[in-house]
Amino acid sequence: MPSSQQPRGLPGFLRRTLRNSYEQEPLDSPSSAPGTPVLPGLFSQMNNIDDGDGEAAGVVDDASKSKPRTNAAGGDGDDATTNDALQQPDIERSASGGVVNGRSKKHLRAVAFPPLPYEKGEGDSSDGNDTDSDTAARKSLSTTTTPAKSSDTPTQQPQQQQRTTKSSSTPASPKQPTPPPKSYKETQFESIINSPIISLRDLRKLCWNGIPTHHRPLSWKILLGYLPANTSRHKNTLERKRSEYRDARKQHYDIPDDSRTNSEQETLRQVLVDVPRTAPETPLFHNDRVRRCLSRLLYIWAMRHPASSYVQGINDLATPLIAVFLSGYFNGEDCLNGEIMVDVTDEMLEEVEADTYWCLTSLLAGIQDHYTSDQPGMQRMVMRLEELVNRIDADLSAHLRETGVEFMQFAFKWMNCLLLREFKLTCVMRLWDTYLSEGDGGFEDFHVYVCASFLVHFSNELQQMGFDELFQFMQNMPTDDWGDREIEILLSSAYVLSTLFGGSDAHLNVVRT
Numbered sequence: 001m002p003s004s005q006q007p008r009g010l011p012g013f014l015r016r017t018l019r020n021s022y023e024q025e026p027l028d029s030p031s032s033a034p035g036t037p038v039l040p041g042l043f044s045q046m047n048n049i050d051d052g053d054g055e056a057a058g059v060v061d062d063a064s065k066s067k068p069r070t071n072a073a074g075g076d077g078d079d080a081t082t083n084d085a086l087q088q089p090d091i092e093r094s095a096s097g098g099v100v101n102g103r104s105k106k107h108l109r110a111v112a113f114p115p116l117p118y119e120k121g122e123g124d125s126s127d128g129n130d131t132d133s134d135t136a137a138r139k140s141l142s143t144t145t146t147p148a149k150s151s152d153t154p155t156q157q158p159q160q161q162q163r164t165t166k167s168s169s170t171p172a173s174p175k176q177p178t179p180p181p182k183s184y185k186e187t188q189f190e191s192i193i194n195s196p197i198i199s200l201r202d203l204r205k206l207c208w209n210g211i212p213t214h215h216r217p218l219s220w221k222i223l224l225g226y227l228p229a230n231t232s233r234h235k236n237t238l239e240r241k242r243s244e245y246r247d248a249r250k251q252h253y254d255i256p257d258d259s260r261t262n263s264e265q266e267t268l269r270q271v272l273v274d275v276p277r278t279a280p281e282t283p284l285f286h287n288d289r290v291r292r293c294l295s296r297l298l299y300i301w302a303m304r305h306p307a308s309s310y311v312q313g314i315n316d317l318a319t320p321l322i323a324v325f326l327s328g329y330f331n332g333e334d335c336l337n338g339e340i341m342v343d344v345t346d347e348m349l350e351e352v353e354a355d356t357y358w359c360l361t362s363l364l365a366g367i368q369d370h371y372t373s374d375q376p377g378m379q380r381m382v383m384r385l386e387e388l389v390n391r392i393d394a395d396l397s398a399h400l401r402e403t404g405v406e407f408m409q410f411a412f413k414w415m416n417c418l419l420l421r422e423f424k425l426t427c428v429m430r431l432w433d434t435y436l437s438e439g440d441g442g443f444e445d446f447h448v449y450v451c452a453s454f455l456v457h458f459s460n461e462l463q464q465m466g467f468d469e470l471f472q473f474m475q476n477m478p479t480d481d482w483g484d485r486e487i488e489i490l491l492s493s494a495y496v497l498s499t500l501f502g503g504s505d506a507h508l509n510v511v512r513t
Helices: 012-024 042-047 062-066 078-087 105-112 132-145 156-169 184-193 200-207 216-223 231-252 262-277 288-304 314-330 339-343 346-365 376-392 394-403 407-416 425-437 439-457 467-475 484-501
Strands: none
Touching (some): 184 216, 200 216, 200 425, 216 314, 216 346, 216 425, 231 346, 262 288, 314 339, 314 346, 376 394, 376 439, 425 439, 425 484
């Protein structure tokens, strides 16, 4: 390499590398490698980075690359300039910061060898002149000037672009809330109800302490005998029973009025009068569709059971069944406010009507003598209640006799409507969970013990009242703020009484003096 074209101010290893590349290919000629940038006059610009003043470090014309630079004396200053440059730090070789055409010497040094990779290793012959900024400049320049390999171009770049687009356009999905863990009771219910053959004994044992709302519809249907214990027969049973109810509806209800007898017209009139007065504090039963369903099933039940026909109070017994079976279509959601009726289809309501009819029929079969002529079953329950209260709370029983209040005056309603007018409907549902788990005697035998516990609960208040105040108190018992907790306390007290006096009528006999 001619001495006039040797760069000044460069370490020896760079000059040797430049000499080798110069012998292979002229610097100013285009590179044989595709994409390699052409650097005209680069060595001349680097030679002009000297330790002179700012004017001497200005822009150098491309023509100067063929002229050897002379010093102030007009001689050849290659050796002198090189020696002076090597004796001073790089930053002091130019008064303007070593910048030529807007490029620093370190930047131009990196530009000179863009294809050379920089790796620090055992074979690196660097003498310490390369700094971290040199490394950063080489990496930056190799990224911008060196073309990507053919294998990387079609695969890596689109993948990176695709990942960028996906991350910017797709919003982060919110974290799904973790469902609360199931209680032991729910786990037990699912284990029993999902069994191929449901154990009625185990189901009754669980239902005594309350049924979860989403399991209540199916549990009630099984406990009332509407559905068999074999779960594989549930679908066919529902289809058959609902079809039978549709036939009964066509036979008894969907007929002209002039084809009904006087007795049938009187029964229908009484049903239509009582239905609007059913559960007046529950918005669900203000809905016209629900009222029509209730009217139909009550009238059809009366026509198919002429021995008792329709008696006032049976309409109240149907309300818990309608509310529970309707909630079964919405995973046990409370539907008493009536807002859910917007989403209830006519098909759903027809199925609820049929299911309520059959379950009401099963419930009344155990207490049918309550609604026959003279209602002997009702009188029997009131007499048992009076005997029980006289045994467990003699002071209260004596006070009621002194004030002239007869048990039949307030307890008849408790037996006829099964306390539906004394409690909220949600409390009655919890009460019926236990009644149904008691088997055939739940709505008659165990109900007497519940009524006794209910009366004794207000014993202290009642013993301070006179006739008028006491009678008014009995007609409107203060239970508006009662919930499941108070009902369960009441049931526990009734259970204790049933264990003491159940099946031992002699314990109720008290010698009155």
